[in-house]
Ligand SMILES: Nc1ncnc2c1ncn2[C@@H]1O[C@H](COP(=O)(O)OP(=O)(O)O)[C@@H](O)[C@H]1O
C-alpha cells in the first residue's frame with residue numbers, strides 16, 4: 121500500500137528527450153496534497169510531457185518522480201502498474217474505448233484493479249451518478265456529446281478512488297458552456313472527494329477559474345510557480361438574448 | 372440443374388469438401404498464428420509498448436518474404452518442408468501446409484494494419500489505468516479493432532479460396548483443381564463455367580456474411 125505524505129507528487133531534476141529534442145529539461149516541481157495545480161504555457165512548452173512523466177506514461181531520461189512516498193522510476197513493472205491505479209488521468213480527446221458501452225468503459229478500470237465482479241456494477245453506477253450520466257450506461261461513446269464523453273472518462277478515472285487526477289487539456293476540445301460543466305465536475309472531485317488535481321491547459325481562463333497554484337512553463341523548463349486566487353468558473357449563458365448582447369458588444 | 376453437374380455430382384462434392392478443408396485450415400492458421408504475429412508486429416514497432424527492433428525486423432522480413440513469393444513457387448519451394456512435417460508432400464492434408472504459411476503471413480499484415488488504425492490515446496488511457504501489455508491487448512486493442520479484424524479475415528478467406536485453387540499441382544484437389552481437370556482439360560467449358568459460378572456465389576456469400584458481422588460489431 122502506498123503512503124501519502126504532505127506532497128503527492130514531486131519531480132526532481134527530470135529530463136525527457138524525444139530523439140534529440142528535449143521536451144523537458146531538468147525540471148523540479150512539488151505538487152501539494154489536496155491542491156488544484158495548473159500547468160500553463162505555450163504550445164510545445166512541455167506541459168503534457170511533464171504531466172505524462174508523473175505516471176510514467178513517458179519514461180524520463182533522468183531524474184526522479186515521487187508519488188506518495190514512492191520513487192516510481194525504480195519500481196518494477198508490476199509495482200508501477202499498481203501505483204498507476206491510484207492515479208487517474210483524463211485527456212483532451214477522452215480516449216474512450218468506442219466499442220465498449222459507457223458502463224463497460226468504466227468497468228474495465230475496475231477489472232484491471234481486480235475488483236470482485238459483484239462490486240463492479242455498484243461502483244460503476246456510483247461513478248456515473250457522480251458525473252451525472254447514470255441514465256446513459258448502455259450507450260456507446262459515439263452516441264454521446266463531447267462533454268458527456270469527458271464525463272465518462274472522468275468516471276472511469278475515478279472508479280478506483282485515485283488520490284490524484286491528472287488532466288491533460290480536459291476542456292480544449294469543448295465549447296465554453298461544456299468547459300464550465302467539466303470544470304465544475306473537476307472542482308467537485310477536488311472538494312467532495314479530496315482528490316489532488318493537476319490540470320494542464322493552454323487556456324488562461326480555465327487555469328484561473330479553479331487552480332490554487334499555477335506553474336508556468338516555457339521551452340521545456342519551469343518559468344515560475346505562483347499561488348493564485350481562483351476566479352471561479354464562469355457561468356455560461358447560452359440564451360439567444362445573451363448571444364445578441366455579446367455580438368453587439370465589441371468586447 | 373444442368374445435366375453435366377449431375378453427372379459429376381460426386382466429384383464436385385468431393386472437390387468442395389477438399390476446398391473446405393484447405394480453406395478451413397488456412398483460416399485456423401490465420402487466427403491461431405496470424406493474429407498473434409500481427410499483434411506482435413504491432414507491439415514491437417517503434418514507439419509502441421514492446422518496441423523491439425530485432426523482433427520487429429525479423430517478423431517483418433519473414434512476412435514480407437512469404438507474401439512476395441509467387442504462391443505457386445512457394446508451394447514448390449516448401450515441398451521438402453511439407454514432406455518433413457506431414458510425411459508426404461502430396462494430397463489435401465499436405466496442401467494445407469503451404470496454405471497455412473501464406474495464410475498466417477497474409478492475415479498478420481491485415482491484423483497489424485487494423486491495430487495501427489486505433490488512436491494512440493486509447494493505449495495511453497489503458498496504460499494510465501495500470502493495464503499490463505496483455506490487458507492492453509485483450510481489453511483494449513482487440514476490442515477496438517474487432518471490426519477491422521473481421522473485415523481482414525473475410526478478405527483473407529477470399530484470398531485463401533483463390534490460393535487453394537492451384538493446389539492441384541500437389542494433388543490437393545479442391546474445386547479449382549476440379550474445374551481445371553474436368554472442365555478445362557477435357558474441353559467441357561460449360562462445366563468449368565458452372566464451377567466458376569459456384570465459386571463466385573461462395574465468395575459473395577463470405578463477403579456478405581463477413582461485412583454484415585463487421586458492421587454489427589462496429590460501434591465507433
Ligand atoms: N511522442 C513524442 N515524440 C516526439 N516529440 C514529442 C513527443 N511528445 C512531445 N514531443 C515534443 O516535445 C515538446 C513538448 O511537447 P508537449 O509536452 O506535448 O508540449 P505541450 O503539451 O506544452 O504543448 C514539443 O516540441 C513536442 O513536439
Ligand SMILES: [Mg+2]
Pocket residue numbers: 167168169289
Ligand atoms: Mg499538450
